[in-house]
Amino acid sequence: MTRVLAALSFAVVAWLVAAPAFADHPAPFRVEGMSPLASALITGGLAFVVALVVVVLIMVLTRPGPGPSGPDQK
Secondary structure: OHHHHHHHHHHHHHHHHOOOOOOOOOHHHOOOOOOHHHHHHHHHHHHHHHHHHHHHHHHHHHOOOOOOOOOOOO
16 A cells, blocks of 8 residues: 555656646747648658568568578488
8 A cells, every 4th residue: 555655646746746748849840831741641651661671670680591402401
């Protein structure tokens, strides 16, 4: 019961102390002419390309090496 109370009190204090988050970031992080949908599509596309590169690298690095070429080789 003491651990639960300590965790709950820590969560409440952390919630009260946290600074408010601002939805609109300053100029270096925001492009004025781009719509939010275009920004989301570009970000999603880049994340997809990175995921594909990671999958290809894992497939290349984990493929088995060359084995024996005939049934009589051991």
